[in-house]
Amino acid sequence: MRPFTYDRADAVPAALRAAGSGASSYLAGGTTLLDLMKLDVMRPERVVDITPLASRLGGIEAGPQGLRLGALAHMSAVADDAMVRRDYPVIAESLALAASGQLRNMATLGGNVLQRTRCNYFRDVSYAACNKRRPGSGCSALDGVTRLHAVLGTSEHCIASYPGDFAQALLALDGTVELEGPQGPRRIPFAELHRLPGDTPHLETTLAPGELITGFGVPPLPWARRSVYLKVRDRESYAFAVASAAVALDLDGGRVREARIALGGVATRPWRAREAEAVLAGQVLDEAAAQRAAEAAFRDARTHGDNDFKPELGRRTLVRALFQAQRLGA
Amino acid sequence: MPDTMIGQSPIRIDGRAKVTGAARYPSDVVVPNPAWAFLVTSAIALGRITAIEEAEARAVPGVLEILTHRNMRGTVRDAGFFAAGGYAAETIRPLEDDRIWHDGQIVAMVLADSFEAAREAAFRLRVDYAAVTPAAGFGSASATTEPAAKARQGHEDPQVGDADAAFAAAPVKIEADYATPTQHHNPIELFTTTALWEGGKLVIHEPSQYVTGIRHGVATQLGLDPQQVRVESHYVGGAFGSKGSLTQRTALVAIAARRLGRPVKLVPTRDQGFTIATYRAETRQHVKLAADRDGKLQALVHEGTEVTSRPDPYKVAGTQTTARMYDCPNVRTKVTLLHADRNTPGFMRSPPEVPYMFALESAVDELAVALKLDPIELRRRNDSKKEPIKGLPWSSRGLMRCYEAGAEAFGWSRRNPEPRSMREGDWLIGWGCASTIYPTHIGAATARVTLTPDGQARVQTAAHDIGTGAYTVIAQAAAEMLGLPLEKVQVALGDSDLPPAPVAGGSNTTASVCNVVAEACGQIRARLARAAVEDGPLKGRDPASLKLVSGELRAADGTAEALPEAMSRAANGAIEAYAEYLPQGMPKESMRKLYSGKQALGGGIAEGPLAMAAFGAEFVEVRVHARTAEVRVPRVLGAFAAGRIVNPRTARSQLMGGLIWGIGSALHEETEIDHGRARYVNDNILEYLIPVNADAPKVEVMLLEETDTGVNPLGIKGLGELGNVGTNAAIANAVFHATGRRARELPIRIESLL
CATH class of the missing domain: 3.30.390.50 (CO dehydrogenase flavoprotein, C-terminal domain)
Known part of the structure; x- marks a missing residue:
């Protein structure tokens, strides 16, 4: 791990200000970020702890307008929510089947959808070639161990698989992502959050620098039961x-x-x-x-x-x- | 208090300390003002270091020193390969030169005032290499092979009769190839080392299965008198064989502490543990098995090839066991080593039996199918009173009793032998079984037992409790022999300054150490008895007839003298006994080897005059999804006959842990190797899979009574490595029963059955 600046934000505007648009990372559950910092894969110069925002961004609201999930809701809380389990079982199951009990208690939804790939060539900096880690350096996985690698959406530059579960549920239900950023709030279809690797596998999402996921929406869909x-x-x-x-x-x-x-x-x-x-x-x-x-x-x-x-x-x-x-x- | 402590199930005497955190594992030891070490390991498997750029690393605040081959060459002397009379797990000397022998070899050790600074500097150290295409293992062009008989002095491939002719002539036969994967132990306690110099004496805290071996090995490497080195390992957070031999890190930490003049603590990472310690190497095996139409075995051919490193001829050679498992008049075996650019393998729970018994017990099941015979009945028809190679009689052999008891408890008679005949919804159900065996090893051991006037006993021996319950069973042995309640017995282990005991390997500890402790206690009893017959209530009795029972020295008719009086008659204060136990049939030099930290276990099934082993029968139910082919194991049952069970509670835990490990070994565990680069890829415990609780919902252990005084005076057979031997084949056999597909390569994963 390399030295970094640690900030703690208790409001969204403060979080956005602290993050700026440089080499910053938001810290919520930390279950991906801290791992990758210890492995020297992620080297943020500034870490902005947004856990104090949980009181505002941790909600689970189900109603006639559909489902709204705060970005800082814990995986375990959503997995155990009675309304979610009844009306959107695919969401509850995708969360309950992910990770371990300890991780689900720590990890948040916003962090979950941004979980980085488990490609071992990405996660181990001793491999010089990884286009995701070092753009233009090549892809070690192409002639390596690929059992858990992707077969859909690959490119000649990257075959790393997306590791999460919850994202598939959101995608199937036409979910949306709510964002706050330096340019103000916006909402996009969840389907537009993640990019294909193409020739820029280091760009994994369409988030602007410093942009923060604040929540997810799922439209009402009675047959989602x-x-x-x-x-x-x-x-x-x-x-x-x-x-x-x-x-x-x-x-x-x-x-x-x-x-x-x-x-x-x-x-x-x-x-x-x-x-x-x-x-x-x-x-x-x-x-x-x-x-x-x-x-x-x-x-x-x-x-x-x-x-x-x-x-x-x-x-x-x-x-x-x-x-x-x-x-x-x- | 019961009259006998051996055979009771007290809770672990160290259990409270462990669950409250009071137990201090070597990694927990706090030393004053330590410097912290962080390793840099090679990014290639074969080649040379061409440059090391240290400036950026040295600029990190708090960095004290960086050890590389440039400032270490010639520092660490050769300690010799453990299997060739030395101490080390490998012969490559740490930081000796620019040569890279394997992935993840230690190329630098960074030392700093804090762990964080050491780690950051390690990230900033740049090492450049000239890489050469390495051999990863099987299928690599530059791998070389040699027969084990050529590579290792004393290796003999067991054989008897004419197996090839008998195989050719037999009416029913099978022939198949089997493969087992690379596995790593991944003990929860990492491969840490803490070293400090106190005056001229080096103290090492390191989780270890052999403190005496580390002492002598490090003394050799550093040119010290062994008395100048003390190794402490009072508790071990998992070992499974991985902490049995000296690895490179220990000497480096000791030298760093000497150069810096302050204690040094090394905490390697999880992934570094895959390459700086040992592992179970992959094997490829070929088996031919033939029988007459009644199922009487006629021929067994078992050939195995095992991966090892380029310089070291490590082998497990499980054919020593498979050749002797059943009554077969014609046996031919051969073990070949395949040298690749890998770190040197080493012990891993039941090293020979796990890979080789998978092949044999799968083949036996295949033969049973070919014979249309129940697989238990086939084994019954080939049960034996003697092992077939040298004709050594089994000291006891509970195999078929285990099958009978296990089959009854499992409900085997309800099994429809037809594959794919049992189903529940989308899940195919299969039942399988396999034999398990572990040779009864024993070693020379020493111990000191002190009885103090207040009726407390203290047992001291440099044995190890690697989580098995050794503290407790040793205390039970002393309590029994001295007639004391368990709480009056203290046990000190895991310190090389104590009387030497063998490596905690080969499942020998309970047998070796309980026997020497019994001998020391016997000396104390004899001294008390000699004094008691001089005067007092036991005057004139035959001293040999007096026993220590329930806090008194007692004659057969019940006449007794309380222990304090007997003590005061025999001594002014404490009575101390130092015992040496040389197991029957072992050469005298075994004792000298013990004192010099060499590994010298005896017993087993090949040396004679008796063939000694613990046996068992393992049964599993598997469920395989008809569409997506996940294999799950809703229940497993093992029935075991392992001599006298000192503590059924800890024995059960050992066997249960073994069965669970067996599930993982059959279905989950595999170190994946990047073949082109000869590097381990899934080197973390999220992707190196082992069973979680949900993978082992029902695990039953049956301990059968067995009296076998042929193995040693106390009748103890080791069982720590017995549980995980048969499980691989039992699961593969059950998968065949469920699906009709024979899985001959481990682990059995989804893609094996799609």
């Missing part, structure tokens, strides 16, 4: 997804009116599978339809050796999630 988050992983708890699927279904008898699908563990960013949704619209959800949707979701997958199995696992995960959602009483 029929939603699931299925996480396939190597052990029963406390492991990243090898593949995951967030699914919400609007069913008319056996027929799909509308399906929402987002995929995790397999893509460079939270991944909305609109092609799969389109395949299902108006169809009877049976094995054949589910398989066609899964095929569509992974049509553009590109693998790198160790992760050759991921498109197949991803398809199976999606099919299983679709049927799991279908079985739910809405």
Whole structure:
């Protein structure tokens, strides 16, 4: 860890002022930032502790206008919220299946969606080549161990996977992100928060320098009660997804009116599978339809050796999630 | 108080200290005004250091010194490879030159006034390399192989009869290749070292399984008299073999402390632990197994290749065990070492048995399928009274009793042998079993026992409690032999200034140390008895007939003298006994080796005159998702016969921990290696997976009674490494039963079954 300036802000404007637009990082739960500072991967010159904002930015509000989640709400609080569990099970499940109990008690939603990749070549500075860490230096993962790397949304510059779970739930439900920044407040679709790596994998989000996530919105969606988050992983708890699927279904008898699908563990960013949704619209959800949707979701997958199995696992995960959602009483 | 303490289940005598934080682990030791060390390790696996740019690092406020090969060359002397009569886990001398032998080799040690400054300076130290394409292991072009028999003096590949001819002629046979992965121990207590010089004496606090070995090894490296070195390790926060031999860091910290003239404390990082200590190397194995139509074994061929480092011929050679497991008239085995540009492997819980018994017990299950025979029945038909290679009789062999008891408790008779026949919803259910074995090792040991006039006993020996319960079982042995309640016994361990005891390895500690403590207590009893028969209530009795029971010296008819009176008759104050225990059949030089910190365990199944081992049968239920192929283990059960159980509570914990480790070994654990760069990739405990509680919901341990006075006077067989031997194969066999797919490569992960 390198020396840094520590500030503590008790109001949003103060936080924005403290962060300025330089090499600053906001500190909330710290479960990503502190790890990466100790590994010398992140080297902020200024750390702005925003935990005092929790009283204002930690709320969970569910009502006719939909769901609003404060950026500083803890993962565990949202996962355990009775309204969220009833009306938006995909959100509650995505949070409950993430990390460990200790981490969920510390980590906040805002930090969670900004969690950095677990690519080991990114997290270990002894690898000289990492375009995410050192733009233009190359990508060590391309010919390295890639079991947990992405197969969707990759580029020749970066194949690191997005590690989180909650983001898939937000994405599937057409969530929004509320921001405050030097240029004032704004709200964007969650789908516009994360970038594809392309040839600038060091730019992971569309946040402006110094911009702060203050909350998330989810529009009212009665049939979101029929939603699931299925996480396939190597052990029963406390492991990243090898593949995951967030699914919400609007069913008319056996027929799909509308399906929402987002995929995790397999893509460079939270991944909305609109092609799969389109395949299902108006169809009877049976094995054949589910398989066609899964095929569509992974049509553009590109693998790198160790992760050759991921498109197949991803398809199976999606099919299983679709049927799991279908079985739910809405 | 019960008349006997051995066999009771008292809670751990150190338990309260541990759960309240009073127990001081070596990493916890506070020393005055320490300098802090932080390691810099190599970013390549093979090549040379071409430049070290120190200016930026030295400019960090608080930095005191940076040790590199440039200022250390020739400083640390050769301590020798432990397996060749030396002390060190590897033969590469620390910071000796610019050569890089493996990923993560120590290339510099930064010393500063604070941990933070040392770490920051380490980040700012620039090391440039000239890299050469390394061999990572199997499949690497520049890896070289040599037979173990050539690489290691004294290695013999067990064989008997003509296995190839018998295999060719047999009517039922299987032949298969198996693979086991690289594994790292990842003990929670990191590989820390704290060193300070007190006058001319070097004191080292380091979590260790062999304080006497570290003492002598460091003395050799630094050119000191061993009496000038003291190593303390009173508690150990996990070891599993990784803290059994001397690693590079210890001498570096000691030298740093001498150069700076102040104590030095090193706390390496979790990922550095993957490369500055040892690990379980990957293996590839080929097995041929043949039987007649009744399932009587006719031939076993077991060939294994193991990865080791470029300079050191480390081997585990589990064929020594698999060749002897069943009654088979024709056996051929061979072990080959594959040298790659890796750090030297080392002990990891049941080093030979875990990889090699996975292959054998999988093959036995495959043969049972080929024979259409229940796998337990196949083992029954090949049970034996003698091991087949030399014909040594088993001192006792509880294998089939374990199968019977385990099968009954598990409900094995309800198993439909047809693969894919058991299912619950989307989950395929499989039941599997496998044998477990661990050779009964024992070593020369010494101990001092002091009985004070107030009826307190103090036991001192340089043995180790690595979390196993050694403090408690040793106290039980002394309490039993001296007729004292447990709370009157104090035990001191983990200090090289105490009488030497063996490495805490090979599951020998309970047998070796309890026997020597019993001997020391016997000396005290004899001295009390000799005095008691001179006068008083026991006058004229045969001293050999008097026993220490419930705080008195007692004759067979109940006549007794209370301990204080007996004490005062025999001595003015305390009575002290120093005992040396040389196990039956071990050469006398074993005792001399012990005093010089060398590793010299005996016993086991190959040396004779008896073949000595603990046995068990392990049963698992697996569930495999029909679509996404995750494997889960809702229950596991092990039945074990391991001689006299000194403390069923701590024994159960050892075996339960072993079974849980076995689940991880079969399904989770693998150090992933970047093949082109020969570097460990998932070097943290979030991505190096081990089971969490939810992965082991139901773990049952059955301890069967077994009396075996052939192994040692107290009838004790070690069991610390027994639990995790059979689990790999039991799970793989259950996965076959669930899915019809035979997984011959560990760990069994989703992609193995898609």
